[in-house]
Amino acid sequence: MADNENADGALTGLDKAAILLLSLTEQDAASIIRHLEPKQVQRVGQAMTTMNDLSQERVAAVHSAFIEEIQQYTSIGMGSEDFVRNALVAALGEDKANNLVDQITSGGASRGLEALKWMDPRQVASIILNEHPQIQTIVLSYLEPEQSAEILTQFAERDALDLVMRIATLEEVQPAALKELNEIMEKQFAGQSGAQAAKIGGLKAAADIMNYMDKTMEAALMEQIEQNDEEMASQIQDLMFVFDNLADVDDRGIQAILRDVPQEALQKALKGAEEGLREKIFANMSSRAAEMLRDDLEAMGPIRVADVEGAQKEILSVARRLADSGEIMLGGGGADEFL
Known part of the structure; x- marks a missing residue:
């Protein structure tokens, strides 16, 4: 008999915990x-350290009893589609969660567009290369930015430009269009009536894809986009590099930027900055300068959002100028970071 069993062989509630x-x-x-409360931690901790000689069958029984008890105290229901959907929405966002739930409830296999996410970018490029540009646009908007960026390298520069601009102006795709596309990508499609339009594409999607491109290709595309639509180019560039992305710049780069930034602009910009970026800035200043800046920020009264944003744009202009001249690198690696 295990040390943690009662005389009748049953586990206590503490042992189950x-x-x-x-x-x-x-x-x-x-x-x-x-x-937990301190006493509860002490009791359960002691039970955990003395737990031994329990069969897999008894452990599985504890797990099953826990699930059954939980079901009595939730209005959602463990294992139900509603529970899964709500949990995934909280973790992934509504659009991605809905796509994943539809995949799970229709059998769990990756099909259609979802199947493309598991393929090599060159393989995906070969599949969509001869499709209509609108189909290519939807596919690239649907996939992860890093994968889409690699796929675009397989296209001619002119075609890649056209696709990036199409992605930037795409807002949503109707269910019928997605269903048809899934049928094109793979013959088996588990469509559902009443599906909502999928919000994919847009300026942010285009910016995210551009972030992952080779710098030479990104610069060439940006130049051509600007020639075709100056406003679009400006919007994409702004989304590619926002003020908080400065946290991804290395220390040498931060120091170079600080040398060219007026103190007043830095104070205003940091007023609305994330704490992590603030600490990054302070760490690249002398102890005295950092302390004075901290004091100035604490003493600074309310400031208009427009003034903060103006100061941040001023610093971003300095950063872009230094990057264009090759003095610093604006580095990152995630979908929301500047390349």
Whole structure:
């Protein structure tokens, strides 16, 4: 008999809690334990350290009992589509979550557009190369920016330009169009009536894809976009590099930017900056200068949002100028970072 069993062979509630916590990763267990009272932590911790000689069958029984008990206290229902959908929406956002739920509830296999996400970019490019540009646009908007950027390198520069501009002006795709596209990509499509239009594409999608492009290709495309539509080029460029992206610039680059930025503009810009970026700026100043800037920020009264944004744009102009001259690199690696 296990040390943690009663005389009748049954596990106590404390023992069951210990088994559940031991079944989790250390991080997940810690996130639960931090919500307990000190005495509860001491008791469950002791139970966890003395737990031994439990069969897999008994552990599985504890898990099953936990699920059954949880079902009595939730209006959603463990394992139900509503529960899964709500959890995924919270984690991924509505559009991605809905696509994933539809895939799960229709059998779990990756099909149509979803199947393309698992393919090599060159393979995807060969599949869509001879399709209509509108189909190519939807596919590229639907896939992750990094994958789409690699796919675009397989196209002629003129065609890549056309596609980026199409992506920038795309806002949503109707269910019928998505269904037809899925049928083109793969013959098996599990469409559902009443589906909502998918919000894909747009200026941000174009900017995200441009972020992942080779710098030479990105510069060439941006120049051509500007020739065709100056306003679009400006909007895409603004989305590609926002003030908070300065946190991705290396220390040498930050120091170079600070040398060319007026102190007053820096104060106003940091008034609305993320804490991480503030600390990055302070770390690249002398201790005295950083302390004075901290004091100035604390003493600064309310400031108009327009003034903050104006100061941030002024600093971004300096950063772009230094990057264009090759003095600094605006580095990053994620979908929301500047390349």
